[in-house]
Amino acid sequence: MARVQEGDREACRVLLDDIGPMLANFLRRRIADRDEAEDLYQETLMAFFEARHTYQPSRPLEPWLFAIARNVAADHARHYWARASVEHLMDKLPEQSADDEPRSGPRLEEALARLPDQQRQAFSMVKLEGMSIEQAANRAGISVGALRVRAHRAYKALKKLIADYE
Amino acid sequence: MSETLKTARDHQTVHQETVARIVTSLQPVRRLWPLSWRLAVWALLEVAVLLFALHNTRRTDLEQQMQNLWYLLGVGGFVLAGSLGAALALHSAIPGREPRAVQSVLLMVLALGSALLILREPFKTNLLVTTFIQKGMPCAQGIVVLAAIPWVALIWAVRRGAPLSPGFGGAFIGVAAFLTSFAFMRLRCPIDEGAHLLVWHLLPALVGIALSAWAGWLLLTRRKNRWHPSER
Numbered sequence: 001m002a003r004v005q006e007g008d009r010e011a012c013r014v015l016l017d018d019i020g021p022m023l024a025n026f027l028r029r030r031i032a033d034r035d036e037a038e039d040l041y042q043e044t045l046m047a048f049f050e051a052r053h054t055y056q057p058s059r060p061l062e063p064w065l066f067a068i069a070r071n072v073a074a075d076h077a078r079h080y081w082a083r084a085s086v087e088h089l090m091d092k093l094p095e096q097s098a099d100d101e102p103r104s105g106p107r108l109e110e111a112l113a114r115l116p117d118q119q120r121q122a123f124s125m126v127k128l129e130g131m132s133i134e135q136a137a138n139r140a141g142i143s144v145g146a147l148r149v150r151a152h153r154a155y156k157a158l159k160k161l162i163a164d165y166e
Numbered sequence: 167m168s169e170t171l172k173t174a175r176d177h178q179t180v181h182q183e184t185v186a187r188i189v190t191s192l193q194p195v196r197r198l199w200p201l202s203w204r205l206a207v208w209a210l211l212e213v214a215v216l217l218f219a220l221h222n223t224r225r226t227d228l229e230q231q232m233q234n235l236w237y238l239l240g241v242g243g244f245v246l247a248g249s250l251g252a253a254l255a256l257h258s259a260i261p262g263r264e265p266r267a268v269q270s271v272l273l274m275v276l277a278l279g280s281a282l283l284i285l286r287e288p289f290k291t292n293l294l295v296t297t298f299i300q301k302g303m304p305c306a307q308g309i310v311v312l313a314a315i316p317w318v319a320l321i322w323a324v325r326r327g328a329p330l331s332p333g334f335g336g337a338f339i340g341v342a343a344f345l346t347s348f349a350f351m352r353l354r355c356p357i358d359e360g361a362h363l364l365v366w367h368l369l370p371a372l373v374g375i376a377l378s379a380w381a382g383w384l385l386l387t388r389r390k391n392r393w394h395p396s397e398r
Contacts, residue, residue: 007194016185024177038177042184049188051328053195054260063262071261071330141262 002057029124030073032109044072063141074117111161115154122150201256208252211319212346219350241349243280248346255320255338259327289360302366305355309370313347329386336382340375
């Protein structure tokens with residue numbers, strides 16, 4: 001990364017090829033729509049490029065990198081929910097009747113999308129990606145205890161969401 | 167299976183295109199100074215503002231007040247809260263080092279505790295409204311003047327980084343500039359009356375912090391990158 005800051009193009013290509021799959025997985029766990037995930041992937045790489053001067057080589061790369069990716073995903077989630085609430089209001093208009101449409105149970109992705117960003121991230125890393133608590137805490141840049149609390153809260157919230165739906 | 171292959175190929179194309187664009191535009195960048203250095207520069211700037219405030223003080227009892235524990239606690243608490251605000255503002259511009267909730271709570275407790283000390287000052291009820299306003303207006307202006315340069319310096323410093331939460335970044339910058347300015351105005355203004363301090367010192371500082379959060383949202387919002395998918 002230090003060489004990327006010095007303008008070394010080959011080092012930059014190698015680094016991006018190296019972190020690409022990690023970032024793509026990270027975003028796909030958060031974004032159900034593949035096309036949107038690709039857009040966000042591209043946006044995350046650009047944000048990485050624009051923020052490269054803020055990285056301090058003496059510190060680990062992962063918390064810095066995933067903070068950028070988390071922020072891009074959170075921006076997307078904010079827009080998604082703003083759009084969803086407008087659509088929800090539209091659905092409530094009296095002339096629209098959705099009673100005859102059968103309700104399907106929520107997919108895990110939908111339930112996950114309702115969780116706060118930090119809880120969703122903790123749950124995904126530990127339960128879906130199979131990371132150890134220590135690895136997940138390192139990636140999120142928080143303590144093991146804090147990660148444990150987030151994952152537990154996410155689990156409880158998911159249980160409640162699914163129970164409410166049923 | 168074919169769907170999976172298609173997705174994988176699409177992702178590979180997006181990756182290669184984006185990497186090619188980044189690599190083509192790659193230039194050496196000047197790394198940000200470490201946080202401690204940048205905070206030290208901000209502290210030096212505030213020392214200069216303090217010297218200016220002391221040079222123009224209207225107080226004649228400053229030496230005497232320096233032996234008053236409650237006065238020192240009030241001034242020191244705001245200086246400390248301002249410095250913490252500056253540190254958090256600079257942290258907010260570094261991905262992965264954003265302020266934690268506990269640090270923000272600590273800042274609020276410190277600022278609130280210092281503000282509560284104002285209530286220890288006497289409240290005069292027999293002041294004419296016109297006198298109250300006449301004596302107060304220069305103080306409100308002073309709060310803004312003493313906060314101006316540190317605010318501009320901090321917003322520039324935070325913009326140099328990569329602020330991820332513009333509103334919070336702006337609020338922290340406001341806290342840093344205006345709470346320190348509040349502390350310095352207490353060294354400059356000879357009026358130690360509760361209502362005067364609340365209306366003409368604290369209120370302008372709070373308005374300044376709110377405006378700073380708004381300005382932060384405007385000035386620190388990440389620019390949409392030049393190769394946003396919608397522009398392809």
